[in-house]
Amino acid sequence: MATTTNATTTHYPDDFKCPISLEIMSEPVILSSGHTFDRSSIQRWLDAGHRTCPISKLPLSDPPSLIPNHALRSLISSYTTLNLSKPNQNRGDPETLISNLTSKSSSPEAKLVSIEQLCQLSKRDFELRKRLTESGAVAAVLACISRKNYITLQEKALKLLLNLSLDDDNKVGLVAEGAICSIIAALCGGESADCRATAATVLTSLAVVEVNKATIGAYPFAIRGLVTLLREGGGRERKEAATALYALCSFPDNRRRAVECGAVEILVISLNSGLERAVEVLGLLAKCKRGRDEMVRFNGCVKSLIHVIRNGSWRGVQYALMTLNLLCLSSEVICMEALKEGAFDICLRFLDDDNEKVRRNASSLIKVFGGAACV
8 A cells, every 4th residue: 555645754854853843944044153943943042041052052142143044944845845746645736725725616615625735735835825825815714714603614724824824924914915803703703712722823923023013903802802812711722812912012002902901910810820921921011001000909919920930930030020120110019018028038049040031130120129119
């Protein structure tokens, strides 16, 4: 019996794999050391406070520069396309799949088959994603997302849309084609938890582009829908909602919108229930006065932050220290409460921490505690 070859069994050259994740790179970038990594993997390394190359251990420029490796990306894409088009491939031809998807005469079942295969094919194939966006398929995908009573079709269409949003060139174009309305509809009224969580993930992906942060935030139910999902959703839904809020709230106007939607209370409650990503969003909201005012008014916010500082991950500690720093600078009452909770002694221990951002935030908070407001 002939062996079926597909994207998951294709043997890729080791040079196509990220040295950190050991997975095929979807967005290879070059560090100043000359080594190439997948953008998401090296970004996590840098976000952890590292400023050396993971391979050579050489120091990196400040800020570190990530240069797209277009040549390698094109090579990976060509290699993938070549392997996916082999005769033994048990998949439909991409052009036929696109035609079936965009045809008005295709049944929902036929569209589902096409979308499922296009999802698999487009995961690592930049050229196919480009063809999909240029062929008018986006409108058909959005129509499938909006289709009622077809849960699986909606789920798969959202995942295909997520694949299409991987490329920076597509992110603005998808918004221009009206994707936000369909995504928000799925976010607020998706027929499954997977639909709602994936919708939040797509918003996160689109918000990578700065102009999209403002556009998404301006939609009346975008941020409100995420806050509602954070309050009412299950584990994955809440995590994806918090991640999307974090991406959007790097844009100042969206912080105000999130606060007006009641995000502060929900974030503190989520933090108490173990969702550490919530403290990262609180850190952004604390940069605006309305956000700080809400945190000062919410009983228990300081205790929640101190708990993360004592027990959280390095990233949680970093954001909890930053948030507490901003609150103490604006409120003597919060400053005194933090001192009573033992924040000063905790910060002293962090002065020798390996993470530079944690050290810096701890040092800043100690200076605030030493000021006149807290004497």
